Amino acid sequence: MNQSDVKYKAERWAAAKKKIDELNAEQEQEIEPLRRAFDRKAEPIRQRYAAEIDKAEARAQVLQDEIIDWLGKQRSSITVESKHAIAELFKGEVESRNRTVDVKKFLKFAKTKGDAVYDCVTVAIAKAEKLLGKTELDKISERPTETVTRTALRLK
Numbered sequence: 001m002n003q004s005d006v007k008y009k010a011e012r013w014a015a016a017k018k019k020i021d022e023l024n025a026e027q028e029q030e031i032e033p034l035r036r037a038f039d040r041k042a043e044p045i046r047q048r049y050a051a052e053i054d055k056a057e058a059r060a061q062v063l064q065d066e067i068i069d070w071l072g073k074q075r076s077s078i079t080v081e082s083k084h085a086i087a088e089l090f091k092g093e094v095e096s097r098n099r100t101v102d103v104k105k106f107l108k109f110a111k112t113k114g115d116a117v118y119d120c121v122t123v124a125i126a127k128a129e130k131l132l133g134k135t136e137l138d139k140i141s142e143r144p145t146e147t148v149t150r151t152a153l154r155l156k
Contacts, residue, residue, distance in 0.1 A: 014155055 001009075071078070071089040080087045103121075110117040129137045 010153065013153060017155060 067087050071087060074089050074091075077090045077092060078088070106120075107117065110120065125137075
């Protein structure tokens, strides 16, 4: 395939995209009256249930608030199970999935590994800039570049 072929195929693609847009618009024109008719017919049903749903949601919220309040006053972990629900409070320590490393301890233990230790260390840019200032940090920083390939096919 050459540039001429690509130009030809791009025009065919644009025509196909235009046709898709036209068909979608036609489809929406046919569906919209049905959607409006459905909404009109469904509105009385929605209204009939609205007050009852609002009342049930308010009741559920009050119960939830009372349970959460009660759980919050407990001194230790507790689980209360009913037939269809579980109210639970956990107090205790959990191990985080993320580890943090004490830098001073790390450098002390890793110093025997030579320069390889620096492959393990990164600098928090915002904190380093606050400590040294932007100008000083820029003097010792690099902004690496990367080779990027982008392809696109878009309508004008």
